[in-house]
Amino acid sequence: MGEAEAMAAGVPAVAAELAEDAPELYPPVEQVWADWLYGEHSPAHRRQVLEEFASDFIDGISGTRAALRVLSSVKVLGEGVDTAECDGVLFADARGSMVDIVQMVGRALRTRPGRGKLATLIVPVFLGPGENGDEMVTSDAYKTLSKVLGALRAHDTDTIEALADPRVRSGREHDIDDQDEDQEHDGQDAEDAEEFGAQAQVSAGAAGVLRFSEERDPAVLAQFVRLRVIDPEGAYWRRGIEAAGRWLRETGNGVLRVPYTVVTPEG
Structure with a gap:
């Protein structure tokens, strides 16, 4: 009050x-x-x-x-x-x-x-000391955002679930448009074309739904929506996913083979 x-x-x-x-x-x-x-x-x-x-x-x-x-x-x-x-x-x-x-x-x-x-x-997002803006899967700073997106999902399920596709943020959905147009010319029936058109319209609408003051990695954002909005799991699972992703980024070898001796930092 x-x-x-x-x-x-x-x-x-x-x-x-x-x-x-x-x-x-x-x-x-x-x-x-x-x-x-x-x-x-x-x-x-x-x-x-x-x-x-x-x-x-x-x-x-x-x-x-x-x-x-x-x-x-x-x-x-x-x-x-x-x-x-x-x-x-x-x-x-x-x-x-x-x-x-x-x-x-x-x-x-x-x-x-x-x-x-x-x-x-x-939705203000206040990062804690030492937190990175892309630690969206586990950070408590994004708790309110996940709640608000969950509430929006109650009003428009398709648009919010489309955010779980990283192509919506990266613009790669246009590549899919081109591919499906070619398939349509090759004989794709009208019903499939209409369904794809509806999906493309939802994706285009979803792309402008979520905006940040600083750009976020489309893959990280899609993971955040999938794990904390659409199908939320326990905190330990989210920490494991984020720790694995961090290790993969830091090692840079493109293969997720984490040695048993690796210990994630606290917090």
């Missing part, structure tokens, strides 16, 4: 600093609205704040249009809450159950009838 209130209180100061540094990119602080909610707020207060959040204006008096609205909440945006105007969710602290996270993802994806939108889900 305290963190949500502090975040809402800090938004104007950060907005003012950003607008001063880059006014061509960020709106003036007068056009930024911020508030917070948590489960013990009264229904009347919740309704008022949610109405302000959905409004085009900062308040009902000044007439100033809102360029940015930030609502910091704790277990409020669950099932039954109308947030069709919400186009982004920041998972600053995702300690809730998978059901809670699925519902929060649904708040961002919810649209009004006849209208579409592009929703953004932001």
